[in-house]
Amino acid sequence: MIAKSKTFWIATGLFLVVGLGIIWFIFPPVLADYRSQKEALNTLNATYEQNKTFLSNITKLKTDRQSLTDLYQSSQAALPVKAGGDFLLLQLEGLTNSLGIAGATLTAPLPATPVPTAPAPTTSGSPTTSSGDTNTSDVKQGSAGSSTPGAAPTTTTPTTAASQPVLTFSITGDFGFDEAISLLVKLQSFGRWNKLTTFNLTASGAKTSVTLSAQVFTKPLPTSEFSGDSQVIEKAKQLFNSYQNYTTTPNSTSEGSFGRTDPFAPVH
């Protein structure tokens, strides 16, 4: 009988020791290594493909750099990082001018300049100035209802708080129902995204006056990276190209003339 053989038992023991040793000590780390390498390769392959698509889309965008810059400017105008109440007033002025609403009064809050707190010398008898916490600028294109075409816009500046995420502007004027509808249509395609909050149209006799307020918004710079989806850019083009800006950003390097010997002397 083979079971009675010592050699058989030694061979079987050796086999079991070596076999189990290989299975127990060599296979698991090799398999774990295989699994981790395979996983890493799959992840890298996916990243590679993603990056490849991303870079090819970037290359496409590079070829049409100007259009991307224009789109960037439009998107910045629609939802800027900073409130920009001053520029909003210019835009609204352009909008109302395009409608020929001469008597419209535009109101939009302007940010207050943050003054660093420094110890101020106390002057006895000096007049105390109380400041509020919002600046509101009213641009009156002539007085309401007055017929002074070409009158310079009057700007009054009450005071206030620094950056606000939401600005409320208003347009008030003596104009009719048709102009009011045109104004609402134009506000929908206005270059700065806005949401109407109140609309008030009152008529007394032949005179109609409209007061409209709407909100414009700000949003911080995005923290997420560009997804690389060229479809989004195409869709954004369709969206932003439908908006209209009624003015350009003031540029002191290319427009206006500067320098006066006596800045207090009246301008002729």
Next chain:
Amino acid sequence: MINLIPPDIKRHHKRLSRIYSLAFIYIAIIAGLGFAAGGMGIYNFSLKSAVNDKHTQVDDQEKQKTTDKELVSQASFIEDRYKSSPTFHDTKKWDVLLGQIAQATPTNIQLTGLQLAIDPKKPTLVTIKGLSPDRRSALLFKDKLTALNIFISVDLTDLTQAKSADQTSFSFTIQAVLGSSTVSQSTNDSQK
């Protein structure tokens, strides 16, 4: 033929041959296991070099991505703003609503006031004020507004007789609660 080998030696030979066969099987299995482990080790090695190659390629791509930083940040800004559009842009067509109210106004009624109070958290309240030559026309106006099917409710909240020297008229106030998204829907309808 006579077998001259003694039975003991014969049995011993048989046992030896069985042990050899078994040893051969054991060695084959061990060798198989060894080859498998070795093969996997070699495969892992090639896999590792493939991973390293891919790593280098991805690193190159990442470098390329950073070279166009300005363009990428502009694209990311555009994408962010595009996605923000529904939140920050008024999708309701208020001009269509005003047009519909005008269409529903009876020819003998003059409106004296129209107010929209828009709150994103509440339904929009539309207040319409006007002058009517009789009570019936004011009610007709209210019914016509109800029939537009864009308001949740339409109520005549005030109807006062206002006598002037030459004629009698009625001043009225109608308050209507606008259904959510009905204005944008009505735009689609009007576009059809």
